[in-house]
Amino acid sequence: MLQTNKLQTDENLVDTYVQKKNKCTKQTIWFTAICSLVSVFAIIVILCCTLMKKQSSNIIPQDLTANIAYAHRGFMLDTSRKFFPVSTILALLDMMAANKLNVFHWHFSDSQSFSIQWSYNSTSINGADYYSLADVSQVIAKAASLNIEVIPEFEMPGHSDIFGIKFPSIISGIPDVNNPQAEMNLKSPDLKPMITTLLKDFLSAAKPFNASKRVHLGADEVAMIWPDTNPKATYTSFENSYLLPKVKSFGKTAIVWNDPITSQSLALSKEFTIQVWTGKSELSSVLSKGYKAIVSTSQEWYIGNATPEKIANYVLNSSLIIGAEVVWFTSPGDDPVDISWLEPVIVAAGKKLNGL
Numbered sequence: 320m321l322q323t324n325k326l327q328t329d330e331n332l333v334d335t336y337v338q339k340k341n342k343c344t345k346q347t348i349w350f351t352a353i354c355s356l357v358s359v360f361a362i363i364v365i366l367c368c369t370l371m372k373k374q375s376s377n378i379i380p381q382d383l384t385a386n387i388a389y390a391h392r393g394f395m396l397d398t399s400r401k402f403f404p405v406s407t408i409l410a411l412l413d414m415m416a417a418n419k420l421n422v423f424h425w426h427f428s429d430s431q432s433f434s435i436q437w438s439y440n441s442t443s444i445n446g447a448d449y450y451s452l453a454d455v456s457q458v459i460a461k462a463a464s465l466n467i468e469v470i471p472e473f474e475m476p477g478h479s480d481i482f483g484i485k486f487p488s489i490i491s492g493i494p495d496v497n498n499p500q501a502e503m504n505l506k507s508p509d510l511k512p513m514i515t516t517l518l519k520d521f522l523s524a525a526k527p528f529n530a531s532k533r534v535h536l537g538a539d540e541v542a543m544i545w546p547d548t549n550p551k552a553t554y555t556s557f558e559n560s561y562l563l564p565k566v567k568s569f570g571k572t573a574i575v576w577n578d579p580i581t582s583q584s585l586a587l588s589k590e591f592t593i594q595v596w597t598g599k600s601e602l603s604s605v606l607s608k609g610y611k612a613i614v615s616t617s618q619e620w621y622i623g624n625a626t627p628e629k630i631a632n633y634v635l636n637s638s639l640i641i642g643a644e645v646v647w648f649t650s651p652g653d654d655p656v657d658i659s660w661l662e663p664v665i666v667a668a669g670k671k672l673n674g675l
Contacts, residue, residue: 391642392672393422399429401649402448416465418669426472430480430499444485455527471528472535476503491545504545522569539576555585614643622647627667
């Protein structure tokens with residue numbers, strides 16, 4: 320009896336051991352399987368990281384602002400070096416509107432001519448070809464009907480030979496429209512009264528560009544040749560303490576080319592928007608200083624260099640970039656009537672700047 324009980328007890332122990340062993344074996348199998356999956360996943364992660372690290376040097380910079388419609392989608396036309404009929408300008412506006420460009424930058428002032436009707440102290444600044452105030456009103460009305468902003472550019476203090484021919488007391492250097500080398504003399508007592516009148520005649524109420532919210536004040540390629548012991552300080556004061564407040568008094572903001580920032584290293588007010596024409600390194604410099612920027616780098620956005628491919632592939636990668644502008648600095652040999660050849664570049668700019 321005792322022996323039988325012992326045998327039964329032993330059998331029970333064996334059964335219990337087998338059951339526990341079987342249970343443990345199932346748990347082990349599941350644990351092993353999970354560990355294997357984790358190991359495989361870890362290997363995959365390591366391989367992917369290694370591959371990404373290996374290929375990182377070949378990654379093309381991404382346009383972080385792709386698919387964004389920029390506020391400033393522009394085209395600049397130079398009518399100082401080449402005079403265009405009003406009908407051509409109106410056709411250009413139609414082409415711009417068809418491609419959702421919304422800024423017409425009118426570069427009517429340069430060394431060669433001041434191409435909009437204006438006189439100062441009974442002396443006309445105009446040459447043989449210029450736009451009457453009625454012509455200007457027609458262009459502005461057409462632009463407004465197409466929701467295009469017109470930005471007038473008053474080129475100063477450089478590129479101002481035409482002013483020197485008409486008003487020699489405000490100029491340094493020898494003015495020559497065929498070989499420009501003069502610029503406004505910022506030390507001349509006659510300069511600011513003339514500029515004040517100029518801006519008032521174009522920007523104040525009931526004047527041609529009163530509706531424009533922004534004004535371009537030039538400022539490119541200034542050699543600072545006026546007689547001065549500290550020309551940089553004079554130039555900085557001229558821009559920050561005279562021109563900027565003057566423009567603001569008409570309820571407008573100011574744009575200048577990048578040269579004062581990147582060539583002269585002037586500490587211009589951050590209220591200026593900087594239009595960058597020289598190159599990508601200068602664009603980086605302008606952005607690093609915290610200025611809002613308009614991109615018009617000459618190798619990609621200037622007519623003569625611009626192609627649809629260059630514009631499509633241009634990387635706009637800063638929130639400080641408010642847009643870009645195709646720029647056409649004209650020459651005497653340009654056709655003043657047929658502008659159909661501009662369309663491929665304008666189409667590309669429209670797609671790029673509208674995020675299409």
